[in-house]
Amino acid sequence: MKTIIGFAVAAIAFGLLALAPFYLDAYGIGLLIGMTGYVTLASAWGLFSGRTGYVSLATVAFFGIGAYAVAALNETLPYPVILLVAAGIGLVVALIVGLATLRLAGVYFVIFTFGLAELIRQLVTWFETTVTGTLGRYIFLPLGPEHIYWQLLALCAVTLLITWWVDRSRLGMALRVIADDEVVASHIGIDIARTKIALFVISAVLITLVGAIQAPRWTYVEPAIVFNPTVSFLTLIMALLGGAARLWGPALGAIPLFILFEWLSANFPNHYSILLGLLFIVIVFLLPRGVVGLLERLRAPSAPLDQAAGTSAPAQGKAASQEVRG
Amino acid sequence: MTPLVSLRGLTRRFGGLTAVNGLSFDIVEGEVVGLLGPNGSGKTTALNMISGALKPSAGEISLRGEAIGGLSPHRVARKGVARTFQLVRILPSLTVIDNVVAALAFRSAPLWGDAARAEAEALLARVGLAGRGHEAAVQLTYIDQKRVELARALATKPSLLLLDEWLAGLNPTELRTGIDLIGSLRDGGMTILLVEHVMDAVRALCGRCIVMNAGTRIADGETGAVLKDPEVIRAYLGTDHA
Numbered sequence: 001m002k003t004i005i006g007f008a009v010a011a012i013a014f015g016l017l018a019l020a021p022f023y024l025d026a027y028g029i030g031l032l033i034g035m036t037g038y039v040t041l042a043s044a045w046g047l048f049s050g051r052t053g054y055v056s057l058a059t060v061a062f063f064g065i066g067a068y069a070v071a072a073l074n075e076t077l078p079y080p081v082i083l084l085v086a087a088g089i090g091l092v093v094a095l096i097v098g099l100a101t102l103r104l105a106g107v108y109f110v111i112f113t114f115g116l117a118e119l120i121r122q123l124v125t126w127f128e129t130t131v132t133g134t135l136g137r138y139i140f141l142p143l144g145p146e147h148i149y150w151q152l153l154a155l156c157a158v159t160l161l162i163t164w165w166v167d168r169s170r171l172g173m174a175l176r177v178i179a180d181d182e183v184v185a186s187h188i189g190i191d192i193a194r195t196k197i198a199l200f201v202i203s204a205v206l207i208t209l210v211g212a213i214q215a216p217r218w219t220y221v222e223p224a225i226v227f228n229p230t231v232s233f234l235t236l237i238m239a240l241l242g243g244a245a246r247l248w249g250p251a252l253g254a255i256p257l258f259i260l261f262e263w264l265s266a267n268f269p270n271h272y273s274i275l276l277g278l279l280f281i282v283i284v285f286l287l288p289r290g291v292v293g294l295l296e297r298l299r300a301p302s303a304p305l306d307q308a309a310g311t312s313a314p315a316q317g318k319a320a321s322q323e324v325r326g
Numbered sequence: 327m328t329p330l331v332s333l334r335g336l337t338r339r340f341g342g343l344t345a346v347n348g349l350s351f352d353i354v355e356g357e358v359v360g361l362l363g364p365n366g367s368g369k370t371t372a373l374n375m376i377s378g379a380l381k382p383s384a385g386e387i388s389l390r391g392e393a394i395g396g397l398s399p400h401r402v403a404r405k406g407v408a409r410t411f412q413l414v415r416i417l418p419s420l421t422v423i424d425n426v427v428a429a430l431a432f433r434s435a436p437l438w439g440d441a442a443r444a445e446a447e448a449l450l451a452r453v454g455l456a457g458r459g460h461e462a463a464v465q466l467t468y469i470d471q472k473r474v475e476l477a478r479a480l481a482t483k484p485s486l487l488l489l490d491e492w493l494a495g496l497n498p499t500e501l502r503t504g505i506d507l508i509g510s511l512r513d514g515g516m517t518i519l520l521v522e523h524v525m526d527a528v529r530a531l532c533g534r535c536i537v538m539n540a541g542t543r544i545a546d547g548e549t550g551a552v553l554k555d556p557e558v559i560r561a562y563l564g565t566d567h568a
Contacts, residue, residue, distance in 0.1 A: 170431045170438055177428045180417040186399035187377060187409055188482055189432035 014157050021146035029145045033152060033217065035258045040156040040210050041231070042239040042250030047163050048203035049236075050244025051175045052196055058097065058113035060231040061120045062090050062204045066211025067218070067226040068124060071137040074216075079141060083212055090208025091201055093120075098197035114229070121227035128223070136222040143216045151213045159206050163247050166202075171195065230276075234261070237283055328391055330355045330517050331376070331407075331486050336385035336395070338371050345371040347541035348385070353486070358508075358518045360532035360549065364562055368541040369521045370412060373488050376519070377409045378402035389486065404434045408484035410475045412491050412521075416463040423459030425474050426450060429481035449477040453507060469500045476507070487511070489520040493527045505530050525553070537561065 017036075021029050041059060049056050069086035077085065101112050128135050166172045174195045177185040185192055215221060234257070242253025260279070265272045329352035336349040346368040353359050361369050374380040376387055378399035387395035394402050417425050426446035430437040437445050443459075450459055453473040458466075463474055472492060479487060493504045505527050512518060512531060522528050528535060528549060535552040537545040539561040545552045552558060 170436070173424075173428055173431050176420065176424075177417055180419050181415055183379070183399075183411075184415050184417060184478075187379070187403050188429040188478065189400050189403040189434070191400050 010157075010160070014153065017153055018150060021149055026145060029149055030217075031262065033145060033149050033214070034262070035255060036149065036152040036156050037210055037214050038234065038238060038258045039251045039254045040152060040159050041207060041235045042242070042254040043156070043159045043163060044203045044206035044210070045235045046239040046242075046244035046246075046250040047159070047166065047206070048199045050239060050246075050249070051166075051172075051179070052199065053179060054102075054196070054200075055110045055236065056113045056200075056203075057110055057229070057232045057236065058116050058204075059207055059235045060227055060229055061113070061117035062094065062207040063211035063231055064117070064121065064124075064223070064227040065090055065093060066208035066213075067215040067221060068137075068211075068223075069208075070141075070212050070215035071139050071221040071226075074139045074141055079143075083209065086208055086212035087205050090205045094201040094204030095197065097204075098200040102193055102196045102200070114232070117227060117229060117232060121223045124227070125223045136220055139216050139219055139221060141216045145217070148213060148217055152210070155206070155209055155213060160247065160251075162202060162206070166199070167247065171198065175199065233280070237280060241283060329353060330357075330390060331519075332386075332388045332391075333372075333376075334386040334388075336372065336375060336387060337383045338368075338375055338380060339383045344541050346375070346538075349538070349541070349543055350385075351536055351543065351546060353517060353519060355485075355517050356515050357534060358512045358516075358520070358532050360528040360535040361519055361521045361538065362523075362528065362535055362552075362558075363538035363544075366540075367538040367561075369538055370490060371541075372538070373409065373490055373519070373521055376402075376486075377407055377488055400432075403482055404432075406434075406483070406485035407488065408479035408482045408486070409488035410472070410479050410490060410492050412494070414468065414471045414475055416466075416471045416474050418464045420463055421459065422455060422461050422463050422466065422474055423447065423450065425463050426459075426477045426481045429478045433482045435483070446477075446481065449480055450474075452480065453477045454503070469496055469504070472496075472504070473507075480511075485517060487516055487518045489518060489522075491521055491523065493522060493524045501527065529553075 017032070020032055024032070041063065045056065045059055048054065066086045069089055070082055073082045073085060097113075097116060101109060104112055125135070128137075166175075174185070174190045177188070177190060178192055178195060182192055211226065215226070218225060238254040238257045239250040240253065241257060242251065243249030261276065264275050264279075268275055332352045334350050336346055337344065338346045349368070349372055361372065363369050371380065375382045375395070378394070378397050378401065381396045385395065386393060389405055389407065392405070394405055394407070397405075417428060420428065423443065423446045426449050427438075427442045430442045430445055447456075447459060450456060450473075453476050455470060455473050455477065458470075463471065466474065476489075476492065489508070492508070493501060496504055501524065508518065508520070508527075508531055518531075520528075520532070532549050534547065535545070535549045536543055537552060537555070537558045544561060545555045545558050
């Protein structure tokens with residue numbers, strides 16, 4: 001029953017959001033595109049990093065791959081096919097990266113993913129300057145801002161649906177066991193590497209699609225624009241602030257922070273980066289308590305109380321306490 | 327009759343140290359075998375190799391004739407080897423029942439949803455935790471956490487159960503309960519290899535014992551006879567007492 005009500009409320013909310021372009025000017029739609037993009041990025045990030053504890057800074061690597069795929073192919077293939085190709089490239093890269101890195105733990109994984117984003121950016125730059133002889137590309141697609149917005153909104157809904165499904169599936173159970181104790185996980189038959197890679201790939205494909213769908217907004221694309229590491233940091237901070245392991249957590253972090261960043265860049269265009277840096281420091285400064293609090297709550301006896309109702313909602317029970325702290 | 331599990335020349339080296347050296351034995355279905363020996367004699371290392379936690383440096387392990395030595399733990403688990411741990415390992419953020427459901431969900435014939443919950447309830451009742459599935463696993467007493475661990479191991483539907491000092495640290499009353507519980511598994515036909523220091527439990531549960539010292543097998547036979555073996559006594563107590 002709770003599930004049905006939740007679905008109904010979400011459906012109404014998404015329905016109303018889908019109507020928004022009819023009542024907003026171009027600036028308003030632009031804001032919604034940015035916000036929906038970050039809600040989707042943060043949710044997709046939380047799907048992997050929030051549930052495995054592997055902090056990824058590769059967000060912009062996949063985001064940029066998606067955007068660049070559209071930039072490279074927009075004159076040769078029909079748009080839906082381009083999206084599929086972009087998703088396919090994201091999937092292959094995620095598989096390779098996943099197989100190569102999931103043995104890395106903790107900070108090594110963070111550094112690797114950060115390096116990966118930079119590596120891909122440099123590779124694209126090198127390819128464009130030496131092979132194709134251009135650095136920038138133009139995207140001419142007959143898509144209005146409202147079309148981009150609707151696609152992003154649909155992707156956002158799909159991301160949340162996938163997250164909801166994962167939390168209730170055997171995959172979600174595997175993740176919770178792995179997060180608790182990898183030794184136990186492997187001894188009850190859980191293939192740890194496959195579980196993590198599966199989730200990393202799902203998350204990466206969603207992130208790739210955000211980049212691909214948003215790409216036509218730019219018209220002109222170059223590596224420095226679409227592989228901007230700020231995207232990775234913003235996504236991370238949004239998801240952490242809201243509660244990365246909870247279904248709605250990343251969205252709850254992304255919306256206020258996005259509005260704040262917009263306001264900062266509109267009102268303090270010259271000091272935006274400084275203020276952003278300060279804000280990061282403040283959040284990170286406050287988060288250790290928050291994150292540690294979350295982790296303690298995860299393991300705290302009170303957490304499973306919410307789960308008593310049934311296995312249908314354990315992840316929520318576990319994450320609900322996170323959100324309180326987040 | 328083919329043995330259920332068979333070890334041949336099993337060896338594990340850690341750098342210059344040979345923790346297990348050419349260990350060989352068979353266990354037939356339905357046997358409850360005690361694996362004994364002083365601290366550092368290689369019992370847990372042997373158990374870790376059987377369960378896949380450690381890869382053997384040399385030698386073979388087979389389960390029903392199929393080689394399982396060197397497979398990763400999740401593959402070994404799905405082939406029917408379950409274990410408990412020397413220091414009890416429950417899944418702290420999960421409820422008691424989810425600790426068991428987790429194991430049901432990933433065995434070779436997985437259960438999920440209502441079927442898994444029903445089966446988990448039955449397994450909890452089997453280990454003496456009927457109706458306590460909703461409790462937080464971390465809040466249970468030590469022996470109840472051990473029960474959860476046992477129920478979780480049983481949930482994988484093992485053909486071989488490895489118990490690593492499952493009875494250690496229990497008070498006399500709990501020990502009695504624990505011995506009865508494992509005895510009931512034995513009576514149900516479960517094949518068990520148990521590493522144990524509690525001699526009362528070994529005498530009560532194991533028809534046969536294997537004794538290790540310094541990585542090798544020094545005795546193997548009927549429990550009463552093995553425990554009187556002078557070499558075994560020497561290994562445990564030192565030369566002066568033999």
